[in-house]
Amino acid sequence: MENEKLVVPVRIDEDNEVVTVPLNCPVHGSYMGRLYPFLNGVVVGGPCPECDRLRREKNEQYRRARFLFQAGALESLWGARLIPEVMLDLTLETFISRTKREADTYKEIRQLVDAFGKQKVVMGILLAGKGRKQAQHLAVGALLALQLKEIQGLYCSATGILDRVRRTWVAKDSASGGKIRDDDVLRCLIDVPILVIDGLGEHQSYHKRKSSQEIFSRAIEQRLSLNHPTIIYTPHDSETLQAIVGSGIVEMLKSYYILYILNFVK
Ligand SMILES: [Zn+2]
Numbered sequence: 001m002e003n004e005k006l007v008v009p010v011r012i013d014e015d016n017e018v019v020t021v022p023l024n025c026p027v028h029g030s031y032m033g034r035l036y037p038f039l040n041g042v043v044v045g046g047p048c049p050e051c052d053r054l055r056r057e058k059n060e061q062y063r064r065a066r067f068l069f070q071a072g073a074l075e076s077l078w079g080a081r082l083i084p085e086v087m088l089d090l091t092l093e094t095f096i097s098r099t100k101r102e103a104d105t106y107k108e109i110r111q112l113v114d115a116f117g118k119q120k121v122v123m124g125i126l127l128a129g130k131g132r133k134q135a136q137h138l139a140v141g142a143l144l145a146l147q148l149k150e151i152q153g154l155y156c157s158a159t160g161i162l163d164r165v166r167r168t169w170v171a172k173d174s175a176s177g178g179k180i181r182d183d184d185v186l187r188c189l190i191d192v193p194i195l196v197i198d199g200l201g202e203h204q205s206y207h208k209r210k211s212s213q214e215i216f217s218r219a220i221e222q223r224l225s226l227n228h229p230t231i232i233y234t235p236h237d238s239e240t241l242q243a244i245v246g247s248g249i250v251e252m253l254k255s256y257y258i259l260y261i262l263n264f265v266k
Helices: 048-080 100-115 131-148 158-170 182-193 209-226 236-247 247-256
Strands: 020-025 029-039 040-043 124-128 153-157 192-199 230-235 257-261
Touching: 020 040, 048 182, 100 124, 100 131, 100 257, 124 131, 124 209, 124 247, 131 153, 131 192, 131 230, 153 158, 153 182, 158 192, 158 209, 182 209, 192 209, 209 236, 209 247, 236 247, 236 257
Parallel strands: 124 230, 124 257, 153 192, 192 230
Antiparallel strands: 020 029, 029 040
């Protein structure tokens, strides 16, 4: 039972000092509460600490429920777990930096997580070069850390994105019954607050280049315009990447992303 608007017929000092007095909660009994001036000498008692705690807990539960609901809605649109189950232990806490470069990259990722939603964070981080496992660990670690702050994140491989888009084209009789459209896939990629694309440029042998370029460039461009950060890993150097995904995407990455050439220890 809530007890916030308990009206107590007590006058308080003319200088409107806040006074603490014994108050009574019908549920939790007596407590010392603060009195706040309300109207014409009438004051209201502050809430019972136990009621207050219960209300905060309930709010927390509502927030949690809403977060899980959003995650479920996003997952059904995406058609898969937002973060693959096998990656759920790749937290930032278990990441061990073995080189200066790894430590610097870790710091940048940590900064992205800590500042997320509070101040303007980086538009994106591009991890390039050898050492996919370490890159994956950092990127997924960021998603998991943000999940604790109830920020939705999506991990996907570049080939996975294209497979998903292609399935919506060819299979009207697929598991989704043709209900998931390529626009929905793209919508997920654009709307999710934090996105990881793993292995950009590894898809050339599977897909026609033009259509894949268009999907990635639309997703990256629109995420930039919405200020939704993205973490991308590519095994390629800039020229190879450009040959595969096109100069438009590489230009965007160079202009707006923080670049880390990893050469991580394998
Ligand atoms: Zn109470």
